Amino acid sequence: MTDPKDTPELQLNVIDRLAAEAFVIDVDGFEGPLDILLSMARTQKVDLRKISILDLSRQYLRFVEQAKELRLELAADYLVMAAWLAFLKSRLLLPPDPTEEGPSGEDLAAHLAFQLERLQAMRDCAAKLMARDQKGRDFFVRGILEQMERLRKVRYTATLIDLMQGYARIRTKDEFRPFVLDRQKVFTMEEALERLRGMIGFTGQWTDLDSYMPDGWHDDPVKWRSATASTFAASLELVKEGRAEIQQSESFAPIQVRRRETPRE
Amino acid sequence: MSDPSNEGTDRDSLFDAPPMAEQERMVEAILFASADPVSVKDLNDRMPHGCDAAEALMHLRKRYEGRGVQVSHVGDAWAMRTASDLGFLMQRETVETRKLSRAAIETLAIISYHQPVTRAEIEEIRGVGVSRGTVDQLLEMEWIRFGRRRMTPGRPVTFVVTQEFLDHFGLESARDLPGLAELRAAGLLESRPLPSGIPMAGEGDLDAEEEFDFGQSELFED
């Protein structure tokens, strides 16, 4: 509705616009260019080819002017028709030029008459259609529907491969070791954190992280990996808490930690 | 099994089809139980092998002549519907249908009488643009559907009416639309192109309109 293409004079408020449109619709009953022509042609009660196209155009253009004040989109639609009429008028008024190609004014008027007649016929048909007996209004469908019962029969199937794979699965089950975390070789993050928290308070100097590792966890590579990982993670946690600082001089160099002098709150 | 090529085959002779009276009962039961029209093919599929639903239907239709319930032909299917002269008894069953706009009614009439018809053709006949909303509403009501694309430049889609449309308006087929023959005889269903050399309502402006805001013009229609 508030299309930016609207010209300023059309920036009426909504209520005004609705009222204006209501006026167009209710009072005039016009809905489109053919409609206007149709009603005008009907009121003149003459063959379109014989009516004064000049008069018709004048009336029509007056309506367009009126419509324009209310709504540009409507008028724009009608301008096509206006151009059409102006063209038609010129063809009818000027003596036919034998050298000029294209349809004569007579042809155009005849076509216009055809269009109008066809539209009127369709409107009559629409009315006849809607006047027919309608389902749900004049005749009715069965009220109690018996649902088509769907008997879903499931047929199970299996292939020889399924069978053999199934058997193989059972027979090889014993070879699988159930997954149990070997806690013995795991130094948990909680343990590392606890250990580090207790020890960091004493270290104001940069100290290799490695030295915080628990005793006896250096020899077994599995235990060493686990302890290294958890101690490193614990050190990061302390940094996050603002209780420690961490540094590494270069890639793969030893990681060093120290107590933070003034813990951040 | 109205297809004669199917008759007398070994397969048919293996099973005796039920007597026609029984087949009629079956068709009666199936049509009775369904709110939607059922095609002859569906009937035959559901009935025992060797049945001739088409023939049973003819018997059934005759039996229900003048009754409170009618066997009606809808497109290529059949349905049972109450006789329309008894509609006054059914206030309780009356379905409130959405009121169609004048634009929608006219568009529907044009599609039913001119089908298959493209949107541009509908606009040419009506002289104004056809809003997407109007077409959508008719599609949603399942009164129209997309037909084949027209084999012209741009391959535009066409619209045709549906079985639901026929069912709703109690039509056996689109050929039974009121006044169709007269309209055809009067040449009013022909697509008569505008003599060349002049702007056409349906062509220039309306397409542009569709581009930016479809159907503004229709806001005026009702």
Place this chain on the structure above:
Amino acid sequence: MSDPSNEGTDRDSLFDAPPMAEQERMVEAILFASADPVSVKDLNDRMPHGCDAAEALMHLRKRYEGRGVQVSHVGDAWAMRTASDLGFLMQRETVETRKLSRAAIETLAIISYHQPVTRAEIEEIRGVGVSRGTVDQLLEMEWIRFGRRRMTPGRPVTFVVTQEFLDHFGLESARDLPGLAELRAAGLLESRPLPSGIPMAGEGDLDAEEEFDFGQSELFED
């Protein structure tokens, strides 16, 4: 208006009730279109003044005797229903092929490799319980049947595979099933060494799934 006190009043004489044949049509249409059974009182309320729905109903009922549709008494109301002997027309059978569950395949595999085998033995080999449903399903499919009872305490029944099973899997006899060595050679039996002790993604998942799907019942049922 079967109530005699209503008859002969001034009001009745003002309007002639429709002929009985017409009343019958009305009852027919109402019963057809109604979503629920309709009582005689409701019928009378809906039909024009002076109608006798009860009588019309009796005529209608007689008319539909032996037809594919019946006028039947439902509680204290009336409805039309398809004849019960035609119920088969209201069913559509669809056959769906589904893969046998893992529990069923494993049970079947054990039976085929170890037949005759008792349920306890199957459970021992599988390491989990075998639900009654699984065994019933295989019995119903006629892929297994009961064999001889084992001459052990409790005389448990054994299971063996059927000819139907052999036909389905294209086997001459159960002895033709490939042995473990052949399965291994065919790559069907990987002895998966798992150095890290971590379960394979697929294996673990499937077990969990089975637990959920079938295992539940299997754990509780037996």
